[in-house]
Amino acid sequence: MSRARTLKVVLFTGYACNNNCLFCIDADKRGLPQKTTAELLREAAAAARRGAGVLEIIGGEATIRPDFARVVAAAKKLGIPRVACATNGRVFADPAAARRIVASGIDSLIFSVHGPDAKTHDALTRAPGSFAQLKKGLANLKALGFTAVNGNTTVVRQNMAALPALARFYVRHGIRNVEYIFVDPNYGGARNAFKLLVPRISKAAPQMRRALAIGRAAGFGEWKVRYVPLCHFADRLDQVSELNERALFRTEHWAPDFTNKDASGSRAAVARRRTERCRGCRLYSVCEGLWNAYLDEYGDAELKAVK
Numbered sequence: 277m278s279r280a281r282t283l284k285v286v287l288f289t290g291y292a293c294n295n296n297c298l299f300c301i302d303a304d305k306r307g308l309p310q311k312t313t314a315e316l317l318r319e320a321a322a323a324a325r326r327g328a329g330v331l332e333i334i335g336g337e338a339t340i341r342p343d344f345a346r347v348v349a350a351a352k353k354l355g356i357p358r359v360a361c362a363t364n365g366r367v368f369a370d371p372a373a374a375r376r377i378v379a380s381g382i383d384s385l386i387f388s389v390h391g392p393d394a395k396t397h398d399a400l401t402r403a404p405g406s407f408a409q410l411k412k413g414l415a416n417l418k419a420l421g422f423t424a425v426n427g428n429t430t431v432v433r434q435n436m437a438a439l440p441a442l443a444r445f446y447v448r449h450g451i452r453n454v455e456y457i458f459v460d461p462n463y464g465g466a467r468n469a470f471k472l473l474v475p476r477i478s479k480a481a482p483q484m485r486r487a488l489a490i491g492r493a494a495g496f497g498e499w500k501v502r503y504v505p506l507c508h509f510a511d512r513l514d515q516v517s518e519l520n521e522r523a524l525f526r527t528e529h530w531a532p533d534f535t536n537k538d539a540s541g542s543r544a545a546v547a548r549r550r551t552e553r554c555r556g557c558r559l560y561s562v563c564e565g566l567w568n569a570y571l572d573e574y575g576d577a578e579l580k581a582v583k
């Protein structure tokens with residue numbers, strides 16, 4: 277089975293970023309050195325040699341690097357079928373930068389949008405003007421005819437009530453692939469400010485479900501939720517990222533400070549868990565449960581075995 281799955285390499289360029297998101301998982305890693313251009317080119321070549329079908333380049337914020345387009349172009353020249361980048365989108369507000377990156381041959385961009393308006397988004401990114409730049413970036417890409425833009429949203433206390441409005445934002449911009457990601461409190465910003473940021477899953481899940489429903493009504497049935505206990509989405513398993521990802525990809529993470537050859541497996545094994553309340557659940561074998569730090573802080577009363 278694993279041979280049939282596509283190798284996806286997530287290439288971290290380093291943790292420098294022009295945003296300062298409250299919940300950032302890399303909040304405590306900003307000072308680590310960035311990878312050099314030579315390292316990135318070497319790693320892109322290694323990914324191609326190993327037959328990677330997808331190379332996802334991430335930071336920090338990878339697009340702020342002067343060598344970003346060069347690395348993408350090299351990866352494409354090496355024959356990697358899909359090269360993508362998760363981005364806060366701000367760099368694309370500059371039409372010349374947008375043009376340069378599109379010309380590099382990048383296949384898709386994943387814009388991180390954390391609210392439907394500047395007030396919500398900028399409060400989370402702690403970068404005034406970041407929402408306006410992201411919107412300008414979307415407009416510039418559209419003007420260039422680049423339509424392979426996806427979205428992702430980290431779900432925290434501060435934006436969960438706004439998820440339906442954010443879903444309408446994604447619909448208005450024609451974004452066909454969106455992930456609503458339940459915040460990871462094991463590391464970084466959400467660990468450091470747990471109570472401020474981490475919502476109860478029983479409060480967040482209904483808003484995430486509303487967002488999915490708005491997508492389906494608009495014909496965007498591909499939208500997904502990520503890092504959720506399945507009992508809150510038992511009727512929407514086709515819209516849970518982890519299930520989909522495990523079936524399609526072998527995911528490796530190549531970061532400056534670690535290499536993880538089985539990102540999905542290790543997340544399930546060491547970062548999330550099921551509890552006594554999961555006994556007898558029919559989804560037990562495919563569910564990863566909740567983040568360890570969540571269960572340590574809030575307990576497991578919101579989990580309910582699916583019969």
Ligand code: SF4
Nearest residue numbers: 505507554557563580
């Ligand atoms: S009860 Fe436990 S195993 Fe079942 S779906 Fe919920 S978290 Fe997963």
